[in-house]
Amino acid sequence: MNLRANLVFFLILSIGLTSCVSKKKFTNMEDKYKQNMDIANKQLGDCGVSLNEYMNRNSEIRSELKSAKTALQLRQEQLNDLKAQLEDVKTQRDKQTTQVEDLAVLTQSASDNIKQTLSQMEKKDKYIQLIQSAKSKSDSMNLALAFNLKGVLKEGIDDQDVEIKVDKTVVFINLSDKMLYQSGSSNLTSKAHEVLKKIAQIIESRPDMEVMVEGYTDTDPIQTACLLDNWDLSVKRATSVVRVLQNSYDVDPNRLIAAGRGQYNTLASNDTNEGKSTNRRTRIIIMPKLNQFYDLLNPNMAAK
Numbered sequence: 001m002n003l004r005a006n007l008v009f010f011l012i013l014s015i016g017l018t019s020c021v022s023k024k025k026f027t028n029m030e031d032k033y034k035q036n037m038d039i040a041n042k043q044l045g046d047c048g049v050s051l052n053e054y055m056n057r058n059s060e061i062r063s064e065l066k067s068a069k070t071a072l073q074l075r076q077e078q079l080n081d082l083k084a085q086l087e088d089v090k091t092q093r094d095k096q097t098t099q100v101e102d103l104a105v106l107t108q109s110a111s112d113n114i115k116q117t118l119s120q121m122e123k124k125d126k127y128i129q130l131i132q133s134a135k136s137k138s139d140s141m142n143l144a145l146a147f148n149l150k151g152v153l154k155e156g157i158d159d160q161d162v163e164i165k166v167d168k169t170v171v172f173i174n175l176s177d178k179m180l181y182q183s184g185s186s187n188l189t190s191k192a193h194e195v196l197k198k199i200a201q202i203i204e205s206r207p208d209m210e211v212m213v214e215g216y217t218d219t220d221p222i223q224t225a226c227l228l229d230n231w232d233l234s235v236k237r238a239t240s241v242v243r244v245l246q247n248s249y250d251v252d253p254n255r256l257i258a259a260g261r262g263q264y265n266t267l268a269s270n271d272t273n274e275g276k277s278t279n280r281r282t283r284i285i286i287m288p289k290l291n292q293f294y295d296l297l298n299p300n301m302a303a304k
Contacts, residue, residue, distance in 0.1 A: 162195070170287040173199065177237075177280040184222060186236035188244060196241065199284060200249035211245070212257040212285040213238045218276035219263045235260030237282055 163174040180192040188196075203211055215234035227233050238258040245251040268275035 170285050172286070173284040175282045175284065176277070177282065178277070180241070180282055181237060184224075184233075185226075186233065186240045188240055192241075193244065193248070196244050197249055200245050200251055203245070203251055203255075203286065204249075206286065207252075207255075209286050209288060210255050210257065211251070212259060212287065213241045213245075214283040214285065215241075215260045216265065216279055216281050216283065217263050218279045219270040220276065229262075231260055231262040233260075234262050241282060241284070 161176040161179040165172055165174075175192075175195065179195065180188055182189060203209070215237035217230040217234050219230075222230060222233055227236065235258065238260055242253075242256045242258040245256060246253045263270075263279070266275075266279045267281070268278040270276050270279060
């Protein structure tokens with residue numbers, strides 16, 4: 001009985017011990033399970049967060065992709081427009097190339113015309129320079145001539161009876177009628193011969209010049225056995241001076257010109273005695289010969 005009782009006791013004890021050990025393991029396993037579940041739940045939560053992030057990023061990527069497609073479509077349309085513009089530019093270029101080729105022909109012709117025009121302008125410029133040079137030379141010579149005349153005529157002659165001026169290309173000497181002529185006639189006074197002798201000396205020193213003598217009167221009418229009117233008196237006074245220059249002082253008659261201006265081309269009013277006295281004058285004009293003017297106007301002279 002004791003033996004059986006002991007066996008039962010040990011059997012019960014073994015079962016009890018076995019039960020105790022299994023429960024402890026179970027508790028440990030349960031704790032590990034809970035830990036694993038917590039870890040799994042945490043990981044699942046993290047995965048959910050990541051999934052939401054991926055979903056949001058996916059939406060963003062889809063939106064960006066859509067925008068990119070739209071932009072690509074716009075770029076394609078712009079590219080097509082640029083291609084069309086390029087074709088237009090090529091067409092215009094071809095037209096302009098043709099125009100340039102045509103212009104090249106015209107430009108060559110225009111260039112030849114320009115060269116010809118420039119050559120003509122150069123010749124004209126030389127001609128103008130020649131005229132300016134001749135005018136400057138003529139002006140200088142006229143000033144020298146006027147200076148010489150004033151120097152020669154200043155002694156023994158009243159300034160009111162003689163006026164010397166340079167006018168453009170000529171030198172003229174105004175001589176009063178009271179110094180040159182007897183009243184109302186074309187007869188010269190002794191004083192006139194003295195003055196004309198001095199003028200003749202200057203004229204002889206300038207053989208390249210011509211001399212024109214012009215007679216002037218006032219408006220008082222005149223008519224005598226020898227004179228028809230003021231025209232006649234002015235001409236006769238001019239010819240009287242010319243004859244003295246030729247016959248008394250050997251001035252070449254080919255250089256002399258006699259002219260009458262009558263009562264016209266006045267210097268002052270004929271309403272006063274002073275004005276009439278001013279208008280009654282003889283003008284001696286010393287000027288270049290006409291053939292010198294013709295030579296000056298000849299374009300062929302420009303090249304010389």
